[in-house]
Amino acid sequence: MAVATSTALLAGAAATGAAAIGDSMSNKAAIKSAEKQKAASQAFIEKQIAQARSDIFKLFPEAQKSRQQGLDASLSLYNQAYPQMQETFQQGNVQAQQALINGLPQIQNAIMGRAVDMSGLQAVALQQPGGLTMPNSQLAPISDAGVGNA
Amino acid sequence: MPNYTNQDIQNWFASNPEMPADQVAQLAYQNGVSPQQISEATGFGLDYVTQLYNKGNGISGSGLNPAFQALNQGGLDATARINQTQGQVGDIYKQGLSYLDPYMQQGSQANNLQAALSGAMGPEAQKQAYAQYQQSPGVAFAQQEAERALLRNASATGGLGGGNTLRDLTQLATGMYMQDYNNQFNQIGTVADRGLSASTTGAGLQGQQAQVQAGLGQFAAGIPMNVAGAQAGMQFQAGRDQASAIQGTTSALSNLINQQGDGMTDILGNSTTTIATLFQNAANGDAKSKEDLAAILGNLSTSNASMVGSQPIIQGQPSNMLGTVGQVASGVGGLWAGYNSGNSAQPASTSTPATSSAYGPYNTGYGLYGA
Numbered sequence: 001m002a003v004a005t006s007t008a009l010l011a012g013a014a015a016t017g018a019a020a021i022g023d024s025m026s027n028k029a030a031i032k033s034a035e036k037q038k039a040a041s042q043a044f045i046e047k048q049i050a051q052a053r054s055d056i057f058k059l060f061p062e063a064q065k066s067r068q069q070g071l072d073a074s075l076s077l078y079n080q081a082y083p084q085m086q087e088t089f090q091q092g093n094v095q096a097q098q099a100l101i102n103g104l105p106q107i108q109n110a111i112m113g114r115a116v117d118m119s120g121l122q123a124v125a126l127q128q129p130g131g132l133t134m135p136n137s138q139l140a141p142i143s144d145a146g147v148g149n150a
Numbered sequence: 151m152p153n154y155t156n157q158d159i160q161n162w163f164a165s166n167p168e169m170p171a172d173q174v175a176q177l178a179y180q181n182g183v184s185p186q187q188i189s190e191a192t193g194f195g196l197d198y199v200t201q202l203y204n205k206g207n208g209i210s211g212s213g214l215n216p217a218f219q220a221l222n223q224g225g226l227d228a229t230a231r232i233n234q235t236q237g238q239v240g241d242i243y244k245q246g247l248s249y250l251d252p253y254m255q256q257g258s259q260a261n262n263l264q265a266a267l268s269g270a271m272g273p274e275a276q277k278q279a280y281a282q283y284q285q286s287p288g289v290a291f292a293q294q295e296a297e298r299a300l301l302r303n304a305s306a307t308g309g310l311g312g313g314n315t316l317r318d319l320t321q322l323a324t325g326m327y328m329q330d331y332n333n334q335f336n337q338i339g340t341v342a343d344r345g346l347s348a349s350t351t352g353a354g355l356q357g358q359q360a361q362v363q364a365g366l367g368q369f370a371a372g373i374p375m376n377v378a379g380a381q382a383g384m385q386f387q388a389g390r391d392q393a394s395a396i397q398g399t400t401s402a403l404s405n406l407i408n409q410q411g412d413g414m415t416d417i418l419g420n421s422t423t424t425i426a427t428l429f430q431n432a433a434n435g436d437a438k439s440k441e442d443l444a445a446i447l448g449n450l451s452t453s454n455a456s457m458v459g460s461q462p463i464i465q466g467q468p469s470n471m472l473g474t475v476g477q478v479a480s481g482v483g484g485l486w487a488g489y490n491s492g493n494s495a496q497p498a499s500t501s502t503p504a505t506s507s508a509y510g511p512y513n514t515g516y517g518l519y520g521a
Contacts, residue, residue: 008486012479019471026469034463041463045455052451059444063437070433074426081422085415092411096404103400110393113385121399124407129418137429139436147447 058145066139073135084129095124153230154183159191175206184223214388218381225377232370236363243359250348250355257345264338267331289330296322 102120109116154162166174178188185200192199203209209216265271266279283289300322304315 008482012475015475015478016472019473019475022469022471026471030465030467034465037463041458041461044458048451048455048458052448055447055451056444059440059447063440063444066433066437066440068433070430070437073429073433077422077426077429081418085418088418089411089415092408092414095411096408099404099407100400103396103403106396107393107400110396111389113389116392116396118396121396121403123403124410126407126410126414129414132422132425134425135429137432139433142440142443145440147443 055147058147059142062140062142062145069136069139073137076135077132080132088126088129091126095126099124152181153226154181154187156187156191159183159188163192171202172206175203178203179207179219182222182226184219184227186223186227214384217384221377221380221384225373228373229370232366232373236366236370239359239362239366243355246355247352250352253348254345254352257342257348260338260341260345264335264342267335267338283331283334286334289334292330293322 099121106116106118106120108114169177178184185203186196188194188203189196189199204216209219262271263279263282266275267283269276297319300315300318304312304318309315
């Protein structure tokens with residue numbers, strides 16, 4: 001009886017010890033697992049944030065480029081148009097002045113009873129403006145920005 | 151340019167019956183024959199003749215040329231009528247003077263005779279006039295009658311052929327001559343006065359005629375001046391109108407040219423603005439798309455991270471071997487106790503397994519973050 005009891009006690013102790021060790025190891029594993037999960041989550045979060053930042057910092061400059069391209073195109077058009085507009089306006093005004101000047105001697109001739117020459121009064125077709133060279137209207141596709149690649 | 155009469159015009163038409171109306175109109179224009187004259191000569195209506203006249207000469211009926219023509223024709227007509235009136239006035243006065251003419255002539259003769267009798271025209275004329283008087287039938291008749299009466303008286307008294315009778319006859323003749331001479335002289339003077347009066351009247355009439363014709367002449371003289379003045383005014387006004395039309399046309403032309411330049415400038419400017427706006431809108435749209443995409447992607451990433459972050463940690467189930475061992479031990483103990491109690495009939499233990507208290511520290515449900 002005593003041997004059995006001692007044996008049982010020893011066995012029990014051994015089992016207890018082993019169980020305790022097992023439990024301890026199991027706990028540590030659980031903690032490690034949790035920590036692993038946390039680290040993985042953290043890494044994922046950081047990756048996502050990095051991705052987000054990367055996408056933002058790729059797309060916003062592209063957006064800025066697009067705006068700049070539009071502005072440059074508009075300025076280019078105006079740069080071409082304004083000289084032509086000024087020239088056309090001035091051409092019309094000068095021709096109008098010339099028509100008035102051409103009419104004056106004939107007015108005098110009519111009053112004085114001299115022969116009137118109407119050849120100075122002519123229809124005028126102003127020179128057409130040279131036209132505009134269209135700037136590049138092709139905007140960069142979004143795929144070129146390389147978004148989605150961290 | 152000669153003035154053609156109605157007869158001239160009629161004769162011409164009779165000689166040229168087949169001439170077309172246009173040619174007739176042109177010839178009439180070239181020769182200064184007016185539509186009115188043609189109408190009067192031919193009897194055709196003035197409107198009809200004027201219409202053909204204008205058509206043949208390319209006259210629109212309005213403007214300077216027809217106006218000048220009308221003025222000139224009006225001047226010619228007026229002058230012709232004045233000349234005609236002057237002629238009529240002259241004829242009337244002439245007729246009036248003709249009524250006075252016998253009186254003036256007789257008066258002139260009587261005046262001459264009286265002047266001669268008075269000696270104003272010289273002794274020869276006086277002698278002749280007196281001889282003429284003596285031989286005048288009236289004096290001879292009166293003398294004859296007086297002599298007859300004297301002789302009859304003398305015959306009745308028996309003094310015929312006597313000296314007294316001769317003396318009486320001589321005295322009678324002298325007396326008769328003297329008495330009748332004065333009468334004759336006075337009568338001649340009366341006739342002469344009548345002639346003077348007629349002449350005065352005639353002179354007055356001629357003075358009136360001169361006045362009337364002078365007035366008509368003055369009026370006629372004013373016609374060319376008036377016509378010329380009217381034409382000059384019209385020509386000057388035409389010049390002014392022409393100048394005004396040129397000025398208006400020039401101004402309008404100038405405005406149109408200026409508007410052309412202005413309009414073309416506006417078209418170019420507006421087109422440029424439209425195209426520039428299209429470019430800017432496209433670029434802005436593209437930029438916004440990219441920004442929106444960046445926001446979406448960013449949100450996506452952050453929401454992913456947030457989702458992951460909000461996921462609870464899957465806790466590893468730590469082992470509970472001690473508990474199990476405890477339970478086993480408890481079970482064995484129980485068995486053993488039961489075995490022993492079977493021998494000693496002890497009641498089974500109703501105590502809870504020792505795990506809930508003995509192994510509590512190892513099974514606290516310790517969370518990952520010590521929660």
